[in-house]
Amino acid sequence: xxxxxxxxxxxxxxxxxxxxxxxxxxxxxxxxxxxxxxxxxxxxxxxxxxxxxxxxxxxxxxxxxxxxxxxxxxxxxxxxxxxxxxxxxxxxxxxxxxxxxxxxxxxxxxxxxxxxxxxxxxxxxxxxxxxxxxxxxxxxxxxxxxxxxxxxxxxxxxxxxxxxxxxxxxxxxxxxxxxxxxxxxxxxxxxxxxxxxxxxxxxxxxxxxxxxxxxxxxxxxxxxxxxxxxxxxxxxxxxxxxxxxxxxxxxxxxxxxxxxxxxxxxxxxxxxxxxxxxxxxxxxxxxxxxxxxxxxxxxxxxxxxxxxxxxxxxxxxxxxxxxxxxxxxxxxxxxxxxxxxxxxxxxxxxxxxxxxxxxxxxxxxxxxxxxxxxxxxxxxxxxxxxxxxxxxxxxxxxxxxxxxxxxxxxxxxxxxxxxxxxxxxxxxxxxxxxxxxxxxxxxxxxxxxxxxxxxxxxxxxxxxxxxxxxxxxxxxxxxxxxxxxxxxxxxxx
Amino acid sequence: xxxxxxxxxxxxxxxxxxxxxxxxxxxxxxxxxxxxxxxxxxxxxxxxxxxxxxxxxxxxxxxxxxxxxxxxxxxxxxxxxxxxxxxxxxxxxxxxxxxxxxxxxxxxxxxxxx
Numbered sequence: 001x002x003x004x005x006x007x008x009x010x011x012x013x014x015x016x017x018x019x020x021x022x023x024x025x026x027x028x029x030x031x032x033x034x035x036x037x038x039x040x041x042x043x044x045x046x047x048x049x050x051x052x053x054x055x056x057x058x059x060x061x062x063x064x065x066x067x068x069x070x071x072x073x074x075x076x077x078x079x080x081x082x083x084x085x086x087x088x089x090x091x092x093x094x095x096x097x098x099x100x101x102x103x104x105x106x107x108x109x110x111x112x113x114x115x116x117x118x119x120x121x122x123x124x125x126x127x128x129x130x131x132x133x134x135x136x137x138x139x140x141x142x143x144x145x146x147x148x149x150x151x152x153x154x155x156x157x158x159x160x161x162x163x164x165x166x167x168x169x170x171x172x173x174x175x176x177x178x179x180x181x182x183x184x185x186x187x188x189x190x191x192x193x194x195x196x197x198x199x200x201x202x203x204x205x206x207x208x209x210x211x212x213x214x215x216x217x218x219x220x221x222x223x224x225x226x227x228x229x230x231x232x233x234x235x236x237x238x239x240x241x242x243x244x245x246x247x248x249x250x251x252x253x254x255x256x257x258x259x260x261x262x263x264x265x266x267x268x269x270x271x272x273x274x275x276x277x278x279x280x281x282x283x284x285x286x287x288x289x290x291x292x293x294x295x296x297x298x299x300x301x302x303x304x305x306x307x308x309x310x311x312x313x314x315x316x317x318x319x320x321x322x323x324x325x326x327x328x329x330x331x332x333x334x335x336x337x338x339x340x341x342x343x344x345x346x347x348x349x350x351x352x353x354x355x356x357x358x359x360x361x362x363x364x365x366x367x368x369x370x371x372x373x374x375x376x377x378x379x380x381x382x383x384x385x386x387x388x389x390x391x392x393x394x395x396x397x398x399x400x401x402x403x404x405x406x407x408x409x410x411x412x413x414x415x416x417x418x419x420x421x422x423x424x425x426x427x428x429x430x431x432x433x434x435x436x437x438x439x440x441x442x443x444x445x446x447x448x449x450x451x452x453x454x455x456x457x458x459x460x461x462x463x464x465x466x467x468x469x470x471x472x473x474x475x476x477x478x479x480x481x482x483x484x485x486x487x488x489x490x491x492x493x
Numbered sequence: 494x495x496x497x498x499x500x501x502x503x504x505x506x507x508x509x510x511x512x513x514x515x516x517x518x519x520x521x522x523x524x525x526x527x528x529x530x531x532x533x534x535x536x537x538x539x540x541x542x543x544x545x546x547x548x549x550x551x552x553x554x555x556x557x558x559x560x561x562x563x564x565x566x567x568x569x570x571x572x573x574x575x576x577x578x579x580x581x582x583x584x585x586x587x588x589x590x591x592x593x594x595x596x597x598x599x600x601x602x603x604x605x606x607x
Binding site: 189190208209210255409412413416417427429473 | 537
C-alpha cells in the first residue's frame, strides 16, 4: 500500500499542477520557440532542392554538425529517389560514426492507466469507458520488475498516466522499488521515465531517486492541431506547459531529457522541424545540452479510438524511413528510439538508418509481465504494438544483422551525463565507450539469459566486434570478458 | 615552479586558499584542473542519486580507461582515470580535503556545468 492518501478531489489536484511562472521566463516577446508560420514557410521555400545543395548538407551531417532549420527543410523536400538513397546511406554512416554497431535495448513498464486527460488519439483518455483502469500496487511493481529482470533487461522506461493516483510520490516509490529488485545476477540498472509535465519542485523529487532520462513527448508541435486533439479544460491542453517540460527538468537538475512527436497527428515534415527547434532551444538554454534521445512513434490503433483510423496525416512506411533518416542527419549526436509499435519488418528496415535504441519483449498492458498473458489485451493497453517478440528473439535478429545488443548503463552510473556526455557525443567519440561496454553487457546477457541459438550467434558477433576495437583497448576488454565468464558482473569502462 | 617539483603540502595549501573564495562547482572544477596538471590523472565529480552518478564538473577524458569511483560523502563522489598516478599518501590527503569541502554542503544539490 502507498503511505500517503490520494487526493479525493481530482479537479482540485489539477488546479495545483501548472505553474505559469515556470513557463513565462522562456518566452520571447510572449512567443514560444515554435513559429508555425516560419516552419511552413521554410518547408515551402526549400522545395525541389538542387542535388548539390542536398549533398552539401549531407556532408555537414557527416562532420557531425547539427543542421539548421533551413537545411532540415531542404532534406525533407527531397523527391529524387537516388538522393534519398544517399540520405539513407549517410544516416547509417552518421549512426555508426557516433554510436557504432550497437543497439541499446530496454523494456517499457506501464504502471497506471488512470488519466485526467482526454486526448482524442489515446486509449487511456479519460472518457474511454472500454479501458480497464488499473494502478499497480508497489508489490505488483516489484513482480513486474522481477519478470523483466528474469528476461535479462537492465534498463526500463516506466510509464504513467497523468492522475493524482500516479502523482510524483507514486512515481518515486515505484522507481525505488524497481531499483531495489534483484533476481540472481540480475537487476535494473537504469530507469527512464515517461510521465506528464511537472513543476520544478516535483521534478527535483524524481531527480533524487536517480532517474535516467526524463521523457515528455510534445505529441504535435503544430499549435492548432495540438488544440484540436487535446480538449480544453484538461491539463494536457496547455501546449506551453508541455513544450517547456524538459526545460524545467533541466532546471531541476535532470540533465538527460528526451523529446518526441507522435507522428500521424499532423504533417510529418512539420513535426520533424518541431523536433529540431526543440533541440535547438534546449541547447541554447542549457550550455549545449539538448535531448539525450529523440522518439518518433507513429499512431497505432487503440480500443474505442476512431481518431486513429480517421486522421489524414497517417505516415506511410516510406515516409517513416525518410523522417528517421532526416532526424538522424539533423541531430547527428543524439540517441534515437524506435519502439515495438513498429512491426519487425519495419524495425529491420529502419534501424540501419540511424536508430540507437529499441525495446523488446514489450508488453504495455498494466501488469502484463507478471500476469504472463501473451495475447495483446487492448482493454488495458494505450495502443496496439506491432512487434511483441521476446528479448531473446530480438537480440538474435539484431546479432544476425551485425548489431551488438547493449545493456550498458555505464555512463549514467559513472557521472558521464549531461554536458560531459553531450561533449563526447558531439565529437563522435561516445562509441569509444559504448562499444566496449556494449560487448561486456552483451556477454553477460548471453551467459545468463540467452537461448543456445542466440548465444551461438552472439559469441561469433562478439569476436567480430572485438577484432574491430582499438588495439590499446583489447587487453582490458579481453580481461573483462574472461572475468565475466568466471562469474563477475557489471564490469565497465 | 616546474611541474612535479612543487612540494605537495604547498600545492594543496595553495589550492585550499584559491578555492575558499569560490562556489562549490567552481571550486571542484579548479581542483580537477590542478590534479590533471600535476599528476595527469583525470577526475570529475558527480552527485550520487541512487544508482545514478550525475555529472557536476571536472576534467573527464574522451578515451575509455578503467575507472575508479570514490564516494566522498553520501551525496558526492569522485570518478577518476589514472588515479594510480597519484602517490597514495597524496591521494588520501586530496580526498580528505575534498571530504571536508563537501561536508559543508551536506546533502544539498549542486548545479552542474551547463
